[in-house]
Amino acid sequence: MNDPAAVRVLLVDDDALVRSGLRLMLGGAPDITVVGEAADGSEVPALVDALSPDVVLMDIRMPGVDGLTATEELRRRADPPQVLVLTTFNTDEHVLRALRAGAGGFVLKHTPPAQIVAAVRSVVAGEPVLSPAVTRQLIAQVSGDPGQLGRAARARDQLASLGAREREVAVAVGEGKANAEIAAELFMSLPTVKTNVSRIMAKLGLNNRVQIALLVNDAGEL
Incomplete structure (x- = not known):
């Protein structure tokens, strides 16, 4: 049975293998529960309404509604979940748009599992997942x-x-x-x-x- 006090995470990525890997690595944390998955940004609003996640782990590049648009829509809500952007930072200039929209930070798709778990915990605590050096690089x-x-x-x-x-x-x-x-x-x-x-x-x-x-x-x- 899921711990009702656990951090609730929604995975959004068009690659089923990526979602499976994320579910596996997050599932090992006793204080985190993956409550749902989506393959496209268009599915996010209804899933957020139904599942009330604390964090949405959001891919940027998806064939339908991309993660940037979905993030902007989510962050306009009165009480939005935190958003962690999945990105290949060195090649994805759109991460700035996601951060301007209110995403709590980003994680690389090949980030070690322990760091992804730590990132989820950080954004729930209101701490952006960006080091000072990365902040300066973005700016x-x-x-x-x-x-x-x-x-x-x-x-x-x-x-x-x-x-x-x-x-x-x-x-x-x-x-x-x-x-x-x-x-x-x-x-x-x-x-x-x-x-x-x-x-x-x-x-x-x-x-x-x-x-x-x-x-x-x-x-x-x-």
């Missing part, structure tokens, strides 16, 4: 984007709505700093940093730290 890809000028103006307006302390915290998040580093740098307690990060996300309508980092970059603060 670097934004430069030269033809839509950057329009985003820059919007981002500056959004940051202007923050208090001075909140803005300092936002810039530190954009620099890829962890909460403990921010606390030490800004002479704040760890709970105060966490409160500021939560307040920033609420004020700006963002879902996670990666979106804060992208916004700060768009505003030209890095």
Whole structure:
């Protein structure tokens, strides 16, 4: 019998072998339960309604509704599940769109099982699955984007709505700093940093730290 307190995961990938492998590796974790599978993004809304997953492990490239569109639709919901994107990071430039839409991070399809399990646990805890180095690499890809000028103006307006302390915290998040580093740098307690990060996300309508980092970059603060 499944543990009702376990993290509920929905697998979305058009490759049945990939889904089977993911189910096998996640099934070994006592605190994670795979509650369903989908082969296309079009199946996701109904399955989320029926199964109430905590995390959707989402492939990007699918023949019908792709994972990017499905992620954007999910994250527009009032109480959406977390989304972990399945990607081949070095070749898939669309991961930025997924992160802007509110995905909690990404995992490579050939990531070791223990790291995939850890990634699921992290996004449920509200921690994006991106190291500071990867965050900086993603942000670097934004430069030269033809839509950057329009985003820059919007981002500056959004940051202007923050208090001075909140803005300092936002810039530190954009620099890829962890909460403990921010606390030490800004002479704040760890709970105060966490409160500021939560307040920033609420004020700006963002879902996670990666979106804060992208916004700060768009505003030209890095």
